[in-house]
Each structure stands twice: as structure tokens, then as C-alpha cells.
Amino acid sequence: MVDIRKNFWDDVTVNFEDAVEMAESFASLKQQAEVLSERERTHRHAAQQLKTLRKLKSSPYFGRIDFLEDGESSADEVYLGISSLRDRADEHYLIYDWRAPIASLYYDYPPGPAQLQTPAGLIRGDLQLKRQFVIRDGEIVSLFDTGVTIGDELLQEVLGRQSDAQMRSIVGTIQREQNRIIRNERSRLLLVQGAAGSGKTSAALQRVAYLLYRFRGTLNADQIVLFSPNPMFNSYVSTVLPELGEENMQQTTFQDYLAARLGHSFKLENPYAQLEYALRAEKEPGYEARMAGIRYKATMGFVRLIDGYLGVLGGAGIIFRDVRFKEEVLATGEEIGAHFYGLDRSIAVPNRMRLTAEWLLGLLKTRQRAALKEDWVDQAIDLLDKETYLRAYQTLRRQNRKLKDESFDDFDRERELLGQYVVMEAVKPVRSRIKKLTFVDVRSTFLRLFLNSEIAAHAAAHAGIELPESWEPICKDTIDRLLLKKMAYEDATPFLYVVERIRGFQTNTSVRHVLIDEAQDYTAFQFAYLQRLFPFSRITALGDLNQSIQAHADAGESTGFTALAALYEASDTETIVLKQSYRSTRPIVEFTSMLIAGGEEIQPFNRDGLKPKLMVAEDRDALYKMIRAKLTLLATQGNRTIAVICKTAAQSLVVHEALLGVGPIRLVESETSTFEPGIVVIPSYLAKGVEFDAVLVYDASGSPTGYGQESDRRLFYTVCTRAMHELYLYALGSAGPFLQGPIEAYYESAEESADLQTN
Numbered sequence: 001m002v003d004i005r006k007n008f009w010d011d012v013t014v015n016f017e018d019a020v021e022m023a024e025s026f027a028s029l030k031q032q033a034e035v036l037s038e039r040e041r042t043h044r045h046a047a048q049q050l051k052t053l054r055k056l057k058s059s060p061y062f063g064r065i066d067f068l069e070d071g072e073s074s075a076d077e078v079y080l081g082i083s084s085l086r087d088r089a090d091e092h093y094l095i096y097d098w099r100a101p102i103a104s105l106y107y108d109y110p111p112g113p114a115q116l117q118t119p120a121g122l123i124r125g126d127l128q129l130k131r132q133f134v135i136r137d138g139e140i141v142s143l144f145d146t147g148v149t150i151g152d153e154l155l156q157e158v159l160g161r162q163s164d165a166q167m168r169s170i171v172g173t174i175q176r177e178q179n180r181i182i183r184n185e186r187s188r189l190l191l192v193q194g195a196a197g198s199g200k201t202s203a204a205l206q207r208v209a210y211l212l213y214r215f216r217g218t219l220n221a222d223q224i225v226l227f228s229p230n231p232m233f234n235s236y237v238s239t240v241l242p243e244l245g246e247e248n249m250q251q252t253t254f255q256d257y258l259a260a261r262l263g264h265s266f267k268l269e270n271p272y273a274q275l276e277y278a279l280r281a282e283k284e285p286g287y288e289a290r291m292a293g294i295r296y297k298a299t300m301g302f303v304r305l306i307d308g309y310l311g312v313l314g315g316a317g318i319i320f321r322d323v324r325f326k327e328e329v330l331a332t333g334e335e336i337g338a339h340f341y342g343l344d345r346s347i348a349v350p351n352r353m354r355l356t357a358e359w360l361l362g363l364l365k366t367r368q369r370a371a372l373k374e375d376w377v378d379q380a381i382d383l384l385d386k387e388t389y390l391r392a393y394q395t396l397r398r399q400n401r402k403l404k405d406e407s408f409d410d411f412d413r414e415r416e417l418l419g420q421y422v423v424m425e426a427v428k429p430v431r432s433r434i435k436k437l438t439f440v441d442v443r444s445t446f447l448r449l450f451l452n453s454e455i456a457a458h459a460a461a462h463a464g465i466e467l468p469e470s471w472e473p474i475c476k477d478t479i480d481r482l483l484l485k486k487m488a489y490e491d492a493t494p495f496l497y498v499v500e501r502i503r504g505f506q507t508n509t510s511v512r513h514v515l516i517d518e519a520q521d522y523t524a525f526q527f528a529y530l531q532r533l534f535p536f537s538r539i540t541a542l543g544d545l546n547q548s549i550q551a552h553a554d555a556g557e558s559t560g561f562t563a564l565a566a567l568y569e570a571s572d573t574e575t576i577v578l579k580q581s582y583r584s585t586r587p588i589v590e591f592t593s594m595l596i597a598g599g600e601e602i603q604p605f606n607r608d609g610l611k612p613k614l615m616v617a618e619d620r621d622a623l624y625k626m627i628r629a630k631l632t633l634l635a636t637q638g639n640r641t642i643a644v645i646c647k648t649a650a651q652s653l654v655v656h657e658a659l660l661g662v663g664p665i666r667l668v669e670s671e672t673s674t675f676e677p678g679i680v681v682i683p684s685y686l687a688k689g690v691e692f693d694a695v696l697v698y699d700a701s702g703s704p705t706g707y708g709q710e711s712d713r714r715l716f717y718t719v720c721t722r723a724m725h726e727l728y729l730y731a732l733g734s735a736g737p738f739l740q741g742p743i744e745a746y747y748e749s750a751e752e753s754a755d756l757q758t759n
């Protein structure tokens, strides 16, 4: 590879003398580049393999099963590791990859009767041994023979460790239910509803590794996309796949996706700004209307209304802009509308758009011809500078072979050709705008639904639904913002959906698998949009309804998961529920389960720890003093990741400022893109999906800056479930409503003086 790079230019022939030579140079360059990229691919693959082999050298396997197939006399001993390894003769497997079919036995069955589905059919037999190993630096540190679940002891050990700011791979201890997620191949839509800390994200990443193994050769990492909740989360999970010897899938956030599609024509609000708005203690004027809008626009009802509107638009109502050439109208908006609506209605809207564009291009062509004789062309020729003149000559020569023999000697001929050039250049941007269908005024068309109550009623009737009670204030709120070219987060997806349904969706056909983490925070609309963007993809959506914290979270049943399921056939869908929670100690899970309805279903993993502790102080200074002392203590006790989780970004800023001086404390903001060990102050919604050794909640009172409203409940639950080993709740004045009642038995209260609580 290095060699090819060094000698790259020696091995290609480059000659720009004429078009033929240029084409040859191009072909030669292209060929050389292909050879190089092939070599680079091989090199990447080999480097990856080497890395895996090095890992195998220090820890070759983590499990062994002895499986006696029915009808056989001796059991097979199967060792499992992060990759397969064959003997020198390349004949027998010494170690099987954890993703090989046979490894399923290890994850799915306790010792005893077991069966395995293979391409050749079902194999039955007896699992005689299931053993687990911890091997470090080539030495067996410990081994366990395991029973029903995979290695309680090992899980204890793994889960009890301090976190290191990076998600870990869980290959050695994947549980049966998680294995069902990882190996699912059948469903087009795989829905995973799992309690906080039940391993949804872990399973999702292992699933990617599995798919890359299972479909090696036909599926590569670029064809898998993970939608994550924020940029920091990307960094948090980025080491899992490389650790397993695989390349990372594409990672993005929904926000990035929207921003890329929307372009620069609007100022797009981000979901955190929307959430900050919703959580702000002092409500701004218009708050109720905006919140009603946020909730309604998240529902399936709104998807239907927009679909109804699109149906109406098929017959009338799309607003078109004039198309101009040199300040002169080529076709007015009305004329374009008349042409569009004159086309056969049975043709889909995007196809009619394309036909309309072709018609406009035809008009432009006629206009182009006529323009050759106009005065402005002469003037433009006179103004051509030397460089442009030469460029014109070259271009004309390329386009017009005959010119090869002609020259610009003849004055008239030269004027004529330069005229052609000048007109062509003037036409170019118009042609490109027509091709991009900018003659459709999508913003006005979208706005019209909110501006014109008759049209809205018509759209609702078309969809067979009723407009919501608060439709009028919602409209006013929406219009005010859109007229200022501000795109609220709740409007962005519906707007893009309308745009793409009118202009035609630019679908992504190469992506095969889309994984959506924290899926409970997506609206019905966002799912509908994603489904259209990735029409050939399988979707894995992982979420926890108890952690719905977006501003639209109270919109009810018809959002999120339920809506997503409705987009697919029941026979294409599978739902897996994870109830066991692994992240936190038993006392923490018992406490957090009391915060939500149905919490009794969550099963804690049996890991000991301290009960969560509540500390109350009368004033802020006392509270900060306690927190500072606790942070110092936790850091000296060896906790590697410690978070003070605040409700909002505004609060985080203040708290961070107040805590400075304890040591290095990092403030996490929405743009923060790396997750690092140490002490952080972080707003609640950015702590989603990640975990910390110790969590300090600020502030657990029921005040407006704390968690007092019913709508704060899930946010409070999400925040508390970020703790792996220790959880501390700090309240200003008194404990909030969620901490009162039977839950009091699940935490300790320490209302003594600040000095005492620090010890």
C-alpha cells in the first residue's frame, strides 16, 4: 500500500493536451486509485484481524459448553471467544466466535436438554457443561460452572466495577432475553421496551456486531445507522464495536439529520432548546399554546391531519412561485399551478412535479433560443474578461467538435458562439432551480394549513378526524414563528415530511438496518418520516416509556412506540420486553422502581449497595457545601465517574459555577461531544442513556426548579436511574412529592447539619 502511494504518479500517464488524452489520463488515474483503495481495504481488514488476534492472545475465550448431540457417543467441547480461531492446519475450530450459531446454546440454555436451529435442521441434545472463564494476560483468573443464568458471579463482578466512561461489550454475559434481540433476523421492526439499565443499548451494539458477522460479505458497517440521543452518547458507545473487532456503524442524531435535510433556509431549534423551554420555571407568554402544539404535533392524529392535507393538495392548494429568467417572468405561479393541476390526477404528486419541471425546462429552452438575439447578450459579450473569454472558447470547443478546425477568426461566428455561451451561463442557475423544484413554495404551502381554517377543516375531514380543541392557539403560535423563518423542533419533521411528500422523498436505499436508541422520545411523525427515509431498512427501536422526557411526553398513547408499531404489519413486528435491570445496585433499583407506575415489574439484579440518601438544606449555600464535601469524598473513594445531574442547562451553569474549586469539574452542554471520566455537572436530558458510578441529584425538592409537577416524574426517574453504585438526592427546603409516602422506606434521610452529612 505504501509502495503504491509512493509511486502513484509514476504509474499513471497524465496528459491534458486534448479531450482524448484527458479521458485516458482520467481512466488511468481511476484505475490506479482503485488498485490503491483495494489494497487499503485489505490492509484495514488485516490490521483489524491482527488486533483481534492480539486480544485473543491475552484472553482467548470466555466460555465453554459441552454438548452431547442426540445419537452421538461423546460430547463436543466448544470454546467461545470474541472471534473464531482454527488450528494450524486450518481444519478444526479451537475457538468459536460468540456469534456462531452454536454459541446460542451457551446464551439460551442452562445445563440440561437443549436444542439448536441450524441450516440443516433442528439439533437436539444435552448441554452437559456450561463454564465461564475470566482470562487476563493469558492466565485464567477465575472460572465458574454456571446454572440457570449466565454467571451470576461473573455478572456480579462485571457490574460491580467502576465505570470508565466507555460502554463495555457484554459478550461474556449476554442474557437470554438480550440474545433474542441480538440475533433477531426475522422482523422488519423489532421493538424493545426495557427498564432503565436493562441493557437495551448494550444489546443494540452487540446486535450490530452480530449482523456484521452473520451477513459478512453482503453487509458492511456503512449500511447500518444508529440514531443516538446526543453527540456525547456517540463517544460513549464508540469503543464497543472496535473492541469486538468490528468497524463502527454510522452514528447520527435525529437533529443532525433534520438539519442536513432542512439546509440553511431556516433557523432550526434543537430538541434541548425545546426541552429547556418546556422545563423553564418562569413560563413565557404563549407557553400554553406552544406546549399544546408540541403535544398535538407529536400525535398520530397530526400525522393523519397532514396526510389529509396532502390528500387535499393533490387536488388543489399547492402554492407555486413565479419562475424568472433575467428578471422577466417565464411562468407565473398561477400558470405553473394551472399546468400542475391540469395533469392527470391519478399521477402521484411528486411525479406530476417532475412533469411540471420538464414543462418549465421546455419553456426555458424556447426562451434561451430567443435570448440569443437580445441586446443584453451583446453587452455581456463586451464585458467578458480575458479569462472568461478563454473559458468560453474552451467550453465551446468541447461542446462543438467542429470548432476544432475552426477558429474565432470570423467576427460574426465568434459573436454568435460567445452569445451562445453567455446565454447558456445565464440559463444554468434557472435550470438548476427548476430541477430542484424550487418553484414550489413549500413554506407557504405548509403555512396555509395553519393560516386558513377552512383548509384545515377540509384536511381533517379528508382524514376522517377532528381538529383538536386548541387548534386556534396552536395555529397562531406556529404562524408567528414560521413567518420569522424560525423552525421549532416540533415543526421541523412535519414540515420536511410535507416537503418530501410533495417533491418526492430522497430515500436512502443502501442502509439495511436502522437502530434507534431512546426511541420513546421520538414522535409519531418522526417515525413516519424515518420509515419513508429508509424504505428498505429493518428497524430496531429500543426505549423505555418510563423515561419519556421530551416536551411532548404527555401527548399520550398515540405517540412514539405505539405509532411506530402501527406503521408496520403485525406479522413483521416483534416486541421484546426486558424487565431485569443490571446497571444499578439492588437498593437503587428498589428505590427507583417506586417512582413509576408498574415499577414492581422491574427486577433488580442482586447486587448489594447503599440505600440512596436524601439530604435537605435550608439554603443554597448549605446545599453546595454538602455537595462539595460529598464530591471530594466520592473522588477519594475511587469513583471514576461522578455526576451532579441538574434539571436544566441553565441550572447546570449556576451549579457548576458554585462548585468550582472542588477540583476539575466539567460542565456538559448540548454540544459536548466526548464522555470523559471525572466529575461532571450535566443537565438531566443529556444524562440520558449514559451512567455514572455515583449520581448527585440537584435538586430533589418540589420547587419549580426541582421535581414537583407530575410531568417531572419521568425526568426524575431517568435522572435517578443513571446511578450504578451510589445515589444522593439534594433538596432545597424540603423533599419533593415523589419522595413522600411508601417510598420513604427505600431511602435514608439525613437532615442533620451540613457538617454531619458529609461524614
Ligand SMILES: Nc1ncnc2c1ncn2[C@@H]1O[C@H](COP(=O)(O)OP(=O)(O)OP(=O)(O)O)[C@@H](O)[C@H]1O
Pocket: 155, 158, 159, 168, 170, 173, 174, 175, 178, 194, 195, 196, 197, 198, 199, 200, 201, 202, 203, 544, 547, 582, 583, 688, 689, 690, 691, 721
Ligand atoms: N448481560 C449483561 N452483562 C453485563 N453487563 C450488562 C448486561 N446487560 C447490561 N449490562 C450493563 O448494564 C448497564 C446498563 O446497560 P445499558 O446502558 O445497555 O441499558 P439501557 O437499557 O440502554 O439503559 P437506559 O435505558 O437506562 O439508558 C451497562 O453498564 C451494561 O454494561
